[in-house]
Amino acid sequence: MNALSAFLLRRRGGAGWHWTDVLAYLWLGLGLVLMFGPVLWLAVSSFKTPANLAEFPPTFMPLDAQAVRVQGYEQPLALFRVTLDDGSEKVLAQVRRVGIMAQMVDPQNPGPVIRVPIDRRTPVREIKLATANYAEPLQQFDFLRYFRNSLFVTVMATLITLVVNSMAAFALSKYEFKGRTAVLGIILATLMVPLSVIVVPLYLVVNSLNLFDTLWGVILPTVATPTGVFLLRQYMLTIPDELIDAARMDKASEWQIYWRIVLPLAAPALAVLAIFSVMWRWNDFLWPLIVLSRKEHYTLQVGLNAFSGELNVQWHYVLAMTVLSIVPVALIFLFLQRYITAGIANTGLK
């Protein structure tokens, strides 16, 4: 605890607060609110009931009407704070509402029914987590299946990305051949072509390869990334050529040089690319939406989209499943962030 407070209240030497300390904390505080605020809002809102979500002004915490079981009534009754005619306040349970009048009973004395105008009562609410937001989609909509599909796509695409891109990067960084820079230039130039431009031809290719509506149709078009090739190439350039010469003298084949020398030494860059690839593939939406048509092949992001109907959006499900979908990426960030910062610092990529 001491260490934590020492960490949080760290200042620029000395005992007093320098104005730069104040500025730094203000700036960091602002950053925290800007970055973390929406995530927190999402997480909290995912536990709200649909009614609570639709309220205006919105409440911060998930609130739900408190209900009690009252003798003589089958259903739990919602509690209200009521101002009675004599000006006193009382907590009553509502039996039913008729027009502008509500019929209420005292939970302690359920006999007599009290009639109260509805503008004289306010609901008694408590913080209550609407866990049904999570449970129902997982049961009814087979979200676990979407989850599995997403996991499969992410893992396979990342593995293939690493292998394919590192091979290209190896050739582009360690072999001298005519047109090497031109090839790299062309690869990098594809960065400027957005998916929306090539989506139709890509669709035709995938379709003619009989990959339409399969997970492999989602995976394969994404595995060769110019960013990955560039990132790995830049890193491999730093591996001394003498090592590769040494391996050649040691009778290593080109494959062994790649597999046993270059790949292990490029591990930090591979880790960075793996993290990026996981995030990209996990968050992919447009391409899976185009390729996948049957529900059992949906990935998580496409599955989320199913909650948005034409007329109404089931926000409570969308929010809850969004939280679930960002958990893996958040975990990866949490545990591998030092590789990410190292990777960005090394290669100037984001």
Next chain:
Amino acid sequence: MSHLVLHRVAKEFGSVRVLHGIDLEVRDGEFVVFVGPSGCGKSTLLRTIAGLERASSGEIRLDDRIVNDVSAADRGLAMVFQSYALYPHMSVRQNLAFGLENSRMPRDEIEKRVLEAARMLLIEPLLHRKPRQLSGGQRQRVAIGRAIVRRPGIFLLDEPLSNLDAELRVVMRAELAALHKRLNATMIYVTHDQTEAMTLADRIVVLRDGRIEQVGTPLELYNSPANRFVAGFIGSPRMNFIEAEAVPLDGGAGVQVNGRPQRLPHLDLVPGSRIVIGIRPHEVSVTDVDQGAIALELTLVEQLGAETILHGRTEQGGVFTVSAPGQRRYAIGERIGVALPPEALHVFDAEGAALPRG
């Protein structure tokens, strides 16, 4: 042990010619040192022998087999690199074993050879360490060990000691010499340090601008350099050169040095031609100013204990170095004379080729 013959080996990088028709023979068990200033092509020549570079033309014969088109892996040679090039992610043991694993040698044989090499190089306790946990000298041993376990036909060493500090370099130099004797191996060693070349070599190959200037034993090169470049390159401190004109003297030819005629015992000296006289700093002796053949004004005095190196300027403005034995007191700016014993003089013609002694 292998026998290597180079025949008119040339190498071009694009339009730049780095090696100009090298002819050389390296015999079984010989320790040959390639020496020359940086950029002379010595490393390129070594890499061409190794198979890491392709010769543009010419023939490389290894045990009477032309190996121009044989890959580096299949030439059966081993190389020690300047940066050691140890695989950083492998332990010392794995580094040593890597080449043997690649040639699909049985496990126990690999183990045997690794241990043998480790014992020979005193790196046995380090076998489980990673290269970054080793000191410079230890890395050097591992790099040599990696070559030894392969039992190569020829060891190729590319400036292996240049990353070590001066003291360690002397130690490793001696160890390398001992290793050569013990393994009775053919070694080709590249360096720009002529002291290393002199101490290690059976034969030295002096290279300049992609051409062989002279091949010979260290003393041959020292005593009778073939040209002015070799004379200047071999020996430390460098040989002194004085430009002069050959004049006829009674009974032969000689030069006028500082107005005094000096007879020269060299043949083919054409009176009237421009020549260059060379003399090693150790061969000259210090005299009084008016006694010597030339007068020097001292610009730097290096007291090394066993000898005193005097750097001076001649009256013509040329630099001249004298190595005087013992410890002597000289002041900067002092004027001394130096005598040039005729028997120690080297004479080069205008093109730099040495004139034979009579």
